[in-house]
Amino acid sequence: MKKCLAVLFACSAAAAFAEPNAVPAYGEVKLKGPMGERLETMIKNHVIATDTEYITAPFLEKTERHGWWQTEFWGKYMHAAVPFWTYTGDDGLKRKIDAGLANILASQEPSGYIGNYPDELRCGEGWDVWGMKYTMMGLMHYYDGTGDKKALEACGRVCDYLIGQLGPEGIRGYHLYKSGNWAGYASSSVLEPVVWLYKRTKEQKWLDFATYLVKDMTEAEDGPRLLDLALKGVSVADRNNPEYGLKPDEKRGYVMKRNRSKAYEMMSCYQGLIEYYEVTGREELLKAAVASVDQIIRDEINLAGGSACSESWFHGATKQQFPYVRLQETCVVTTWMRLVEKLLTVTGDPKYADELERAFYNIYLASMNRDATEFAAYTPLNGYRYRGHHHCYMHTNCCNANGPRGFLAFLRAFLQANGDRAIMNFYASGKQKITLPKTGEPVIFETYTEYPKKGYVRIVNHTAKSSPFTLSLRVPAWCARATVKVNGQQVDAQSVKAGSYCNISRDWKIGDVVEADFELTLRVHELDHYVAFTRGPVLLARDSRFNDGPLDEVIRRGMVTKDRPPQYFQQVRSPSDDIWMTFSATIPLGSHHENPEGFNWPEIRFCDYASAGNLWQPSNSYRVWFPVEYNLGE
Ligand SMILES: [Zn+2]
Known part of the structure; x- marks a missing residue:
């Protein structure tokens, strides 16, 4: 009886809402030109070049002792590898995908567990459930791309294992959201592949498990609280508060375990909640996701379409002119691109396409190095670019694994359909x-x-x-x-x-x-004695390669404002193939305008933010926010 009611609810409720957009199958949107070249280079040098034996070895070795995340890399890789195999039809890529899958399947224990933690550390602190989430996604990507049921069946067994350990009657004796980090965000984000599993099999037990996860994600006082805090309008940066069920430690800080400000994990949870809304029609969950995303657009997203300092929300849009530690993690960028792609698909609202476009042409392309072999871990707005660190004693990191997924979000949103x-x-x-x-x-x-x-x-x-x-x-x-x-x-x-x-x-x-x-209008953006420039969706930067003076030279006060853009500004030929767009502008720079030689305005160059600093060397610096002279009395 319970089963019937649940199914009836799902069908009748879902039917009451507008149809989501249909998305193109992988390979139906093909790019040429500069973006096509970027994509092809990334597929060749990054996706095809990934050593799947290497990233699946930890599953066979099972030597994890630190509570780390070696088991996230394969699932993330599959998220890009299978669609890009469909895109290219490349046989070598398929062989690599198959070799990785064979290792994953060989590593599955009779209990269903796929991972690298010893039994006593499983499903606890650390990133074990998070790793299982990505493994489930990887297996379902394989199933989607090939129709091979053994991958889907293996995925179901991982989920059975999770239910047995951390479900309502789980033998570990605590709820799933109590495992892992970030107030339950990291583990709870397994909701997304659990709903995928239900969508592919229609087995009620997966929907029941998803319902249990959603209950904890929305109702547990010290849990993620993704529903009530969002609907109350609490900013994503301000959800740590004793009033909201989380107490700070003795230094008044919020430790990793109990902290709701982590951007990547929070957005991954909302992605799962939207999936759950799609099968149940629980509209308040979609409203909570929309409220949070719209607030992120207002308060967190900078002119490059990126966000997060030290991977956390911090009202970053309102103070983006400052230097930051660990700005715009690539994982945050690609997760944001996936989330706004999902909301575009579900709501049809073009503002989410605006955000995906802004992220794609700026921070996303900026995070990829020129030959696309690597994605940066962090990309500043002012400074220089550099490669990320290695994670978990491996020659990769979370951002390199996540990078190719951003291009997929762009392709899936490129051309959609609804009705006629x-x-x-x-x-x-x-x-x-x-x-x-x-x-x-x-x-x-x-x-x-x-x-x-x-x-x-x-x-x-x-x-x-x-x-x-x-x-x-x-x-x-x-x-x-x-x-x-x-x-x-x-x-x-x-x-x-x-x-x-x-x-x-x-x-x-x-x-x-x-x-x-x-019309690609030049716009001046002002923020507390700093200015920045955009042209269409593209953020502009000064780059040391133009060799046209110090990048932090001040702009004279009152001369370049929102209502007073530079009078001379035009696109010119780029001095190097590494720079996609170059512009020449005459701007009143420098403080020494009391001298006759300082009176003349210099001509300087700008390039697109994605090209700025792309030599990935400390000597190739760039800047997007420029200081404006300050005068007494201001
Ligand atoms: Zn990362």
Whole structure:
């Protein structure tokens, strides 16, 4: 009886909400141009180059004693490797994926456990449950890519083991959220693959386990508290408080075990809660995720689309001009990209595409080195770039393992569909295909553009047979002026509004051409005696390679403001292939304007933030926030 009720609830409740967007299958969105080259390089030098024997060896050796996270690397790798195998069809990559899987399956114990902790340390402090989460995801990615049920079955056995240890009747004698770190966030984020398992098998026991996890994630007084604190409007940075069930230690700090400010783990939990909402229709969970994400957009996300200092929320958007320890961890970046991609898909709201785009063109591309062999662990807004540390005695780290997942979020959001609408969220040269849910028919486009270097986008309809449908073009929120033409005829300006979709409904014929032109306005951002510049979605930086004076030179007060952008600013040829975009500007710099030679404004160069500092050397420094002169009385 219980089973019937639960299933009925799931179906009837879910049906009451708007349909989520359909996402393209892996390989249906193919990129060319600079982004296509970046992607191909990353797949070749990072994903295909990963040694799967090496990252799966810990599962066979089982020597963990420190409570570390060697077992997260394989699952994260599979999250990118399987989709990119589908994207490329590369046989060598498939062999590597298979070799890794064989080790994982060989390491599974009769109890179902896959991991590297000794029994006495399992499911306790440390990162064991977190590792099982990624292993479950890795196994399901293999199943999704190949249809091989043995991976799905192995995943189910891991989940059975978890239920037996930390479920409601678990032999460890405490709830799952009491294991691991960060007030239960790290372990509770296993919710995401538990719901995936239910979605793939429809077995009630997985949904029941998910319901148990959600109860603790939302109701336990000292647990993650992801529902009530969000709906009360408590900022993600301010959720540590004795009032909210967590007491500080004697130094008034919050230790790793009891601390709700960790960005990556918190967002991973919201990702799982949205998955759970999708199968149960519990709308308050979606509302809590939306409230938290919208607050992160307002208070935490900086101009590069990144966030978090020392991996934690800190109201960072409001004081981003300062130097920070461990800014913009790549794990935080890719988890953020996945989360806003999910909300875009579920809600259809283009503001999440704006955020994914901002993160992609700035902090995400910045975190990858030039040959894409590595992702940085941290990427500052001002300073220089460098490789991350090694984790857990291994020649990799969490960020290198997470990096390729960010590109996938971009590809999955690029072209989506809903009803009879094909929804184009991003613009890059390439070919895109998606099946319209209403008709079951695919639509195909070929795009040419240098966006966001230039604002012009040309889209040619390649759909084989004539058919009526709507093409929805995202008009970015930052875009003050845009025009759209269909076969040379301008679309009514009223329907081209920043921050919304321009819907073009017609009977499309093969060869129909859509041209969009997005004005890439230079914007000045002011923050407490500092200024920064963006052009379209791209954050601009000064880079020491331009050799045009000290990067921290002050800007004269009152001369460059939000309402008074530099008068001379234009795109120029880049001096090196390493730099994607270069701009020349005349800016009133320097304090010594009492001298005649200081009176003339110098011409300086900017580049896109993603290219800034990409030599990964201390001698290649860059800066995005520039100090403005301070005068007495201000
Ligand atoms: Zn990391």
